[in-house]
Amino acid sequence: MSTPHSVPAAFRRQAARTPDAVALADGTRQLSYAELDSRADALARLLAEEGVRPGDRVAVCLERSVDLVVALLGVLKAGAAYLPLTLTEAPARLSGMLTDAGVELAVCDAAGARQLAGQSVRTVSELPGPTPAAAGLPAPGAEDLACLMYTSGSTGRPKGVMVPHRSVVNLVTEPNYVTLGPGDRILQLAPVAFDAATFEIWGALLNGARVEVPPHGPVGPAELTELLLERGITVLWLTAALFHRQIDSDAASLGTLRTVLAGGDVLSTDHVRRLRAAAPALEIVNGYGPTEATTFSLCHRIAPDEEFTHSVPIGTPLQGAVVELRAADGTPAADGDEGELWVGGAGVSLGYWQRPELTAERFVADADGRLWYRTGDLVRRRADGAVEFLGRIDGQFKLHGQRVEPGEIENVLAEHPEVRQAAVAVRTNHLGDLRLVAWLTTVEETLNRRALRAFLRERLPDHMVPALFATVDELPVTTNGKVDRKALPDPDWKSKALYL
Incomplete structure (x- = not known):
């Protein structure tokens, strides 16, 4: 069977397969796949009535909740792209992103409405209830925009990464770096404006798994331990900083999982060794990828007895991805030499929103017409094919999983x-x-x-x-x-x- 070309199409196929399975839960509420499908359809229809058309950008600003996921799916079903916003965004930066993205409408809850007060956008603050099957909703294509993810910009102006549907679908369809399927429960811990949430939400919903939404507010080590046990979480993504913190606090707590993925920064080899000792059956995956290539580009499944000579490798390419190491002049780097990591394939985004010069600088087409994203990361390929991260070529860095x-x-x-x-x-x-x-x-x-x-x-x-x-x-x-x-x-x- 062919792979659906958009997030709504992939979700509809999964909802038809497992309509009664739980898709979303937050400890007090839960929605089945059929209920989530219906509620998202209802929101899509409402957005269309509010004037949203295919290709528009709609801001989504809600507390972490069941409704947040309904809002994201509803925007996509309306043929629009979502701009995810955090509730702690600085007012001036928030205004700049809304203006830059040309957002006229936002889906929000009470907390989101307070965050957007004073901004020149209309709001939908009450999500409609489930309705009969919707007909006539748009059918976005593989290259259509699914979301705008804003990252830090060197000029003082954040830049919006244009992530198409095919990149999101590729990220979670038959993944070679993790096993996902019915029966799995993934904790939706990342802020929605952080691209790890793309994996958490769509990795679950496009594979018949269950998104478990934690309560509002920060989740400390003790709260995370409790959530993992209470919710029966099987797959968890953590930034390197949170990964290290949890191991320092209670490494054995992660042993209740089947798989933990970590990344966004360099993993400590000492912490990995300690976790393997505390939870020997746990699968540990080091994930690497810039927002411009949709969350992950390479991943490394750490073997139970693996020894680290220098660092934890960032691994080998994801399904649908290709990587090359290039010298400073753009030619391929020799085996064993250091080089800049270039990423190609289905995960590569469409470039930067309304930034053609910056897009041309970072997104490069080769003689065969293939598009590559120049990561700016210095790497080396080992003899076994695994890639090791060596550092940044420029001054950019990651802090607690966030690009700065x-x-x-x-x-x-x-x-x-x-x-x-x-x-x-x-x-x-x-x-x-x-x-x-x-x-x-x-x-x-x-x-x-x-x-x-x-x-x-x-x-x-x-x-x-x-x-x-x-x-x-x-x-x-x-x-x-x-x-x-x-x-x-x-x-x-x-x-x-x-x-x-």
Whole structure:
């Protein structure tokens, strides 16, 4: 049987196969596949009545809930693309994304309505109940836009990655990196604007599994342990930081799973060894992939007795994906040499929304017409074919699974009247935790750090607000005149003055 070309088509096929199976649950409510299908159809019809047409972008801003998933599917069934928003998005950044994406309508709940107050968008805040089978809904194609995922931008302007239906469908159809099917329960833990949620939600719903939605708010190690047991979770995705934290807190708690996937940053080999000792039957997968290539491009299933010489490999390509290592001049790198990772295949997105120059820079067609995404990551291929991550070619980095362009933060810092110059980098503090640090040259000798932090929170998401601000007489520069982030002095982590 051929693979459906869109998310709604793939979901409808699964709903027809298992109409009575539970698709969604949040501890108090649950929907079967048939009920979810009907509710999403009803929302799609309502959106059409509100003027939504195929190709439009519709914002989705709800608490983590059953209704959030209904909203995402309903937008897709209306032929539109969803723009997922977090409830903690900085107002200025939120406004910029809505304007950039040309959003005129948003689906939200009460919390989302408060977040969108003052924005120039109409809202649908009450989702309709189930209705008889819908007829005449649009049928999006494989290349049609499914969602806009905004990532940090080096110029201070976030960039929207255009993810088509075929990329989402490829991610979770007959995956070679994880087993998914009826009977599985996947915890929907990632923020909806983080592309890991693409795997959690559609990986479950397009394979007959069950999406388990945790309560609102942060989920700490103890709460995660309880959720895994209470909900019978079988497959879990964690950022590297949360993966490490859970192992430090209670490694055995992950032993109730069949598979744990982790990534978004470098995995600690020591933590992997400790988890294997605490949960020897657990399958551990290291997942790698930029948003531009739809969540995962390569994955590595860690063998029970695998030894690590340098790091945990990021592995081999996903189904439908191809990778190449290229030298600085764009030619293929020799076996064993370092090279930039280029990703091709079905997962590669359509480029950046309304950013043709940036798209042309990062998305490159070869002589055969195949499109490649240049990741900017430096890697090496081992003799066994597995790829190892070596670092970034540019200054971009990942922090707690979220991509951070230091230039975006530095540009916002430079807008503050007390700041002359700014540089941002990640450092490991005295407790061994990664923290975002800003080094500043200032107009006056004293700096109002509280006011500066408030200024940033109006313009940046929380994960991009530095943990501390260090003042310096001047920023170190390299011989070519760029800020030398490696030469920035280590801060005094115990000095309260740097935080306040």
